[in-house]
Amino acid sequence: MTNIGFIGAGKMASAIIKGLNKDKFSVHISGRNIEETQKTAQALGVNAAPSHADLIQASDIIVLAVKPYVVADILTEHKTEKPIVSIAAGITLADLSAMTTDTQPIVRIMPNINATIQKSTTGIVRNAYVSDDVFNTVKAIFESVGSVHELAEKDFGTFTALAGSSPAYIYMFIDAMSRAGVLHGMPKDVSTKIVAETVLASAEMILKSDENPWTLVDNVSSPGGTTVAGVVSLEKNNFVATVIDAITATIEKNNTMNK
Numbered sequence: 001m002t003n004i005g006f007i008g009a010g011k012m013a014s015a016i017i018k019g020l021n022k023d024k025f026s027v028h029i030s031g032r033n034i035e036e037t038q039k040t041a042q043a044l045g046v047n048a049a050p051s052h053a054d055l056i057q058a059s060d061i062i063v064l065a066v067k068p069y070v071v072a073d074i075l076t077e078h079k080t081e082k083p084i085v086s087i088a089a090g091i092t093l094a095d096l097s098a099m100t101t102d103t104q105p106i107v108r109i110m111p112n113i114n115a116t117i118q119k120s121t122t123g124i125v126r127n128a129y130v131s132d133d134v135f136n137t138v139k140a141i142f143e144s145v146g147s148v149h150e151l152a153e154k155d156f157g158t159f160t161a162l163a164g165s166s167p168a169y170i171y172m173f174i175d176a177m178s179r180a181g182v183l184h185g186m187p188k189d190v191s192t193k194i195v196a197e198t199v200l201a202s203a204e205m206i207l208k209s210d211e212n213p214w215t216l217v218d219n220v221s222s223p224g225g226t227t228v229a230g231v232v233s234l235e236k237n238n239f240v241a242t243v244i245d246a247i248t249a250t251i252e253k254n255n256t257m258n259k
């Protein structure tokens with residue numbers, strides 16, 4: 001049984017812990033406040049550690065699941081040679097090494113909120129001090145809540161935009177479509193379900209088809225028909241450039257988070 005300790009048990013840690021196979025992993029959590037930690041531990045069916053030091057003592061692998069600005073404080077105060085896994089946005093392996101030691105085994109992860117339904121698309125990279133055994137265990141943790149993509153660290157900012165943050169942008173798109181349904185007389189719950197089902201199936205089409213997305217756009221667009229009228233309107237309003245700008249802004253923020 002591998003002992004996994006989560007420092008910080010908020011939205012992401014809870015989503016990951018819920019998906020973990022408790023026959024393979026014994027899970028410990030520690031937070032800012034022991035009463036809150038005990039309540040969260042009880043709700044998740046895991047162990048509450050009285051302090052971060054106790055959690056580190058009890059764990060084989062320590063997952064930092066706190067907000068990025070808290071990571072340095074924790075790593076400065078608590079030294080360990082055990083492998084550290086960070087899910088914090090914008091904090092690089094080099095940043096984490098600078099907060100620990102030159103030889104600290106560190107894995108950097110970018111999951112997404114779809115871990116809540118075991119469908120995270122997760123990015124992973126390790127430094128040179130992480131053994132294959134530890135790396136495979138960390139991969140297994142995140143495979144319990146979705147797919148795992150091994151990346152070069154230079155691509156982590158882009159991955160953060162395309163997978164870590166993008167659920168928010170996709171929710172915005174769904175809500176905008178659904179609001180248009182309301183404008184044209186449909187109840188919001190009905191239009192949201194219709195749009196969400198259509199987004200889900202359209203994404204499945206892209207994953208199952210060999211065609212590129214623009215060919216699929218052309219397949220929907222009948223000559224002189226309804227779809228092309230909407231496609232031209234989206235383009236008049238800079239839909240593609242607007243989306244690309246949002247992804248670039250996300251990457252730029254990622255690159256300056258710890259500066």
Ligand SMILES: NC(=O)C1=CN([C@@H]2O[C@H](COP(=O)(O)OP(=O)(O)OC[C@H]3O[C@@H](n4cnc5c(N)ncnc54)[C@H](OP(=O)(O)O)[C@@H]3O)[C@@H](O)[C@H]2O)C=CC1
Pocket residue numbers: 007008009010011012013030031032036065066067068070074087088089110111112113164
């Ligand atoms: N949300 C998302 O979609 C994603 C988030 N991430 C990353 O995951 C990390 C966590 O984000 P998320 O789960 O959303 O945030 P949450 O705020 O939900 O969780 C953070 C948790 O850390 C706790 N905490 C704060 N200070 C300390 C401390 N000193 N010691 C221990 N615990 C502490 C907080 O407790 P309290 O509430 O009491 O302050 C809270 O429970 C971030 O670094 C973020 O970049 C990565 C990918 C996606």
Ligand SMILES: O=C(O)[C@@H]1CCC=N1
Pocket residue numbers: 089160164165
């Ligand atoms: O907004 C953030 O910084 C985190 C990282 C990806 C999703 N949420």
